[in-house]
Amino acid sequence: MRDIAATPDRPFGYFVHHQGRGHAERCAAIVNALPASRPVTVFCAQPSVLGPMPANVTVQQIPSLFERRGDECDMDQLQTPDTLHCAPTGWPGIRQAMGQIAGWFASHDPALMICDVSAEIAQLSRICSVPHVAVLQHGDRSDPGHRAAYDGAAGILAPFSEGLAQEDWAPFRHKMHFAAGLGVSGDLPDRQTARAALGLHPDQKMALVLSGGGGTGFGAAPLGVAARAFPDWQWITIGKLQGDWHATQGANLRHKGWVDDVATHVAAADLVVSSTGNTTCAQVLGAGLPWIVVPEWRYFDEQLCKAQALAGAGAALHLPHLPSSAHAWRAAVSNALQGHDCTAQAALLAPDPAQGTADWLERLSKDLWGTALTLETTG
Structure with missing residues (x-):
């Protein structure tokens, strides 16, 4: 039986997409706001986008999930199912990246996996029995791949104001956390x-x-x-x-x-x-x-x-x-x-979105694993 007192020390995993700067900036803001007792392992194909990380954070470089490196055996004749976006077969880099993450799931027993952003890694987390938080971005994401990531998520993080919510998010609004301005310093010179x-x-x-x-x-x-x-x-x-x-x-x-x-x-x-x-x-x-x-x-x-x-x-x-x-x-x-x-x-900004997000993640983890322990004890 798992000791619930140990859960604050169980790690969070965090996948950071390396296109653009927002994913890395959000990650830095969140991990710096989390308790120092919470270990975090960040998976990123280009760690240089992350900048300095606190002592409780480990960074693991993984192969890119979408950039060619020359050892691919393309099998483009195989149809991509609607539940996936970028999942070509015959790419060793993708296989190695997913293997690293799945291996870490098995060896570290994480409390949560934060996905910013990849529908495939969100679904991998769920398949590996790890609760995940999907980072939500605007757009037409009504496709089966995104819906599988959102439907299977323990929580959904929206790094902007609730005032910018899309109407089609109604089915999962109950598990969303809005964090307006997450990753951006609010300090401007006069x-x-x-x-x-x-x-x-x-x-x-x-x-x-x-x-x-x-x-x-x-x-x-x-x-x-x-x-x-x-x-x-x-x-x-x-x-x-x-x-x-x-x-x-x-x-x-x-x-x-x-x-x-x-x-x-x-x-x-x-x-x-x-x-x-x-x-x-x-x-x-x-x-x-x-x-x-x-x-x-x-x-x-x-x-x-x-x-x-x-x-x-x-x-x-x-x-x-x-x-x-x-x-x-x-x-x-x-x-x-x-x-x-x-x-x-x-009205579309929040005073401290990073701390609010860190507190939400901690509550979510505690609620998830506390419920799991209660069911195990009373079952």
Whole structure:
């Protein structure tokens, strides 16, 4: 019979997808908020995205579940069942990754497995009799693979506000935990300090174009049109950008690429134009700025559905693509400035999402294993 007093020392497992930055940032926030007595093993194909981890965290590198390495024997003639997304046969890397995780399940008897994100690893956890927490992202996830992961989950973590919930999540809302702004520091420099750091005159209007790390970024040509439409504004882009040979760039448009001081740029802006990754959205919401959201392509229309949710909550102006003419840019910027509602934006943030999530995970683990022990004792 298991001693329930030992459960706080049983480990949590944590799978971290290495595309983009949000998965790793959420993981870092959560594990730093968990009790030091809770061991955590993090599985990731690219541990460099994680950064420093606390002493109670062990990181295991696993092969990528979707990147080729040259030793595959492709069997594309075999149909992928609807319950799986990315599960090609004949890939030793996938086999080794799943074997590492399953072996750890058997040797460490974990209390929970947190999956951010993989429907296949969520289902592997359930098959191995390990309760799992599925991290939920926006999008059309009505397919059998996602539903199997959510239906079989002990809990579902949504790293954003309940005010951005989709209607089709109703069947599993009872086991969801919302953590608005999870993984993003809410600390922004004051506006004057930020503008001084960027060399901006106090009266200079500045538009910030921000794209995340999960895709290819915005095209350069539409931004040249924007800068020409607003010659008295300074336009700055950070993050990934697609070059266009026909783009015309004026002196009031600067492309900075990746920067370490995203918060400084956000705090200094008068307007933000961005994609809708979780990290990006939390940063902009924290600043309470006029905001235009333009979703990038993602699997399952993740960013499209997130943009629609933000618009529905009154937090941003949603455009399907960057404006293609000067007059369209002027109309979009005017609508964003006039429709700005900082109260609606502030309502989509939480004061300490990391600690709230850590407390929820601890309660969930205790409830699960306490129930299991009670059944074992009385059965």
